[in-house]
Amino acid sequence: MAYYYNEMYDADGSVRPHYRRYAEWLDTTSPERIARKRAEGDLAFRRVGITFAVYGEEAGKERLIPFDIIPRIIPAAEWSDMAAGLRQRVKALNAFLHDIYHDQEILEAGHIPAEQVLNNGQYRPEMKGVEVPGQIYAHIAGVDVVRAGAGEFYVLEDNLRVPSGVSYMIEDRKMMMRLFPELFARHKVAPVQHYPDLLLDNLRAVAPVGVSDPTCVVLTPGAYNSAYFEHTFLAQQMGVELVEGRDLFVKDGTVYMRTTQGPKRVDVIYRRVDDDFLDPEAFRPDSMIGVPGLLRACKAGRVTLANAIGTGVADDKSIYPYVPEMIRFYLGEEPILNNVPTYMCRKPGDLDYVLAHLPELVVKEVHGAGGYGMLVGPAATRDEIEHFRKLLKARPEGYIAQPTLALSNCPTFVERGIAPRHLDLRPFVLSGNGIQMVPGGLTRVALREGSLVVNSSQGGGTKDTWVLED
Numbered sequence: 001m002a003y004y005y006n007e008m009y010d011a012d013g014s015v016r017p018h019y020r021r022y023a024e025w026l027d028t029t030s031p032e033r034i035a036r037k038r039a040e041g042d043l044a045f046r047r048v049g050i051t052f053a054v055y056g057e058e059a060g061k062e063r064l065i066p067f068d069i070i071p072r073i074i075p076a077a078e079w080s081d082m083a084a085g086l087r088q089r090v091k092a093l094n095a096f097l098h099d100i101y102h103d104q105e106i107l108e109a110g111h112i113p114a115e116q117v118l119n120n121g122q123y124r125p126e127m128k129g130v131e132v133p134g135q136i137y138a139h140i141a142g143v144d145v146v147r148a149g150a151g152e153f154y155v156l157e158d159n160l161r162v163p164s165g166v167s168y169m170i171e172d173r174k175m176m177m178r179l180f181p182e183l184f185a186r187h188k189v190a191p192v193q194h195y196p197d198l199l200l201d202n203l204r205a206v207a208p209v210g211v212s213d214p215t216c217v218v219l220t221p222g223a224y225n226s227a228y229f230e231h232t233f234l235a236q237q238m239g240v241e242l243v244e245g246r247d248l249f250v251k252d253g254t255v256y257m258r259t260t261q262g263p264k265r266v267d268v269i270y271r272r273v274d275d276d277f278l279d280p281e282a283f284r285p286d287s288m289i290g291v292p293g294l295l296r297a298c299k300a301g302r303v304t305l306a307n308a309i310g311t312g313v314a315d316d317k318s319i320y321p322y323v324p325e326m327i328r329f330y331l332g333e334e335p336i337l338n339n340v341p342t343y344m345c346r347k348p349g350d351l352d353y354v355l356a357h358l359p360e361l362v363v364k365e366v367h368g369a370g371g372y373g374m375l376v377g378p379a380a381t382r383d384e385i386e387h388f389r390k391l392l393k394a395r396p397e398g399y400i401a402q403p404t405l406a407l408s409n410c411p412t413f414v415e416r417g418i419a420p421r422h423l424d425l426r427p428f429v430l431s432g433n434g435i436q437m438v439p440g441g442l443t444r445v446a447l448r449e450g451s452l453v454v455n456s457s458q459g460g461g462t463k464d465t466w467v468l469e470d
Helices: 017-028 031-048 076-100 114-118 166-179 181-186 195-205 228-238 294-299 311-315 320-331 348-356 382-394
Strands: 051-053 062-064 067-074 140-149 152-159 216-219 241-243 248-251 254-257 268-271 304-306 361-365 374-376 399-403 409-414 417-426 428-432 434-436 442-445 461-467
Touching: 017 067, 017 181, 031 062, 031 067, 031 166, 067 076, 067 166, 067 409, 067 417, 076 140, 076 152, 076 311, 076 320, 076 428, 076 434, 152 311, 152 320, 166 181, 166 195, 166 228, 166 442, 166 461, 195 216, 195 228, 195 268, 195 428, 216 228, 228 241, 248 294, 254 294, 294 304, 348 382, 348 399, 374 382, 409 442, 409 461
Parallel strands: 067 461, 216 241, 216 268, 268 304
Antiparallel strands: 051 062, 140 152, 140 417, 140 428, 248 254, 361 374, 361 399, 409 417, 417 442, 428 434, 442 461
């Protein structure tokens, strides 16, 4: 039977030191009170409208993301090491993005095959030579981290396009404080509620040259987007306008917002719209949610887009294996956080190995996201494995494979009581005013027994993440 590191209990069943106060509280709190509070939490989440839409289900159907009241607790020293690794990684990724759109030194040096980058569907040649403020491309990064053992952290993926989930991190904390205020009197938990202020500071810091009091907006694809709750939440918390493409227009290389008082210049756009749909003039001409001329305004240095166009190439799963090399190349440092060993199916030797070991591996589509387009070998049926075997043979360059990590687990409330469930952590790393983050992030938990897929679209839930200050 595989051993999984449990966040709360040692291998001998004793409670880990940083969970002791919480465990005492849990032991002395009646199951009736906990059941009552869990129901209260569900009701409150419904009232606030903290839901997400699931693509492929009945149109407009929205689900509540299940919230678990047993927090994931991280000691201060452990968080300090992880945060140093996250800062290092995001710094290197931004250096890589600047390089591939300018001098391409890492490609010239042969550390990454040029065709892997330049022929990648997420590489935007339109951005070549375009200067962006502070040479920052990924202003908001959601880095998915998992633990395999004590102090053994691995980055599963870097989300640099339009990473989501931060609103759940904030709402989960608000909910825990409301339901169980006494827990926060017992523990010194680092705050996360100031994330919107930090985000706004970082957005304002990357305004175009010469703009001292920038107007920032959040650009949403609209109410039918699965993360629309988050778009409205962040705009409201930052005190900025939430806009759709039709609310903006470009004139003389400058972006304006339509207001009741007339046009108002926009300087920084926190966009939650994918590259393809951002500007029908430059990308998909059939996009109804973009702003014609937006790329021109970027090139003219009249508006900053966060994240910049073309950042997706750095979080593509076919580029992921090279991030440790980026850290060495640009920073001259050894990576603090581990990468998961990765087989690139475009390499004949790797493909042969993957085809021979499919039942043991996780196979991912290089452009896939949200837990879609992947095979978890140990949990797959024979038919699913054979289906992926055909896909791999037909288009090997479209896939990578990784060993199945023994993801850590944490006690979680499920139908039959408290049971261990696997989890990951998505800290949100902000670049602009230096590199900053709030302590912790969004902990996602796989609610199905034995499942390693934590995505909300695949039935995952969330937990509050506590970084202890003592």
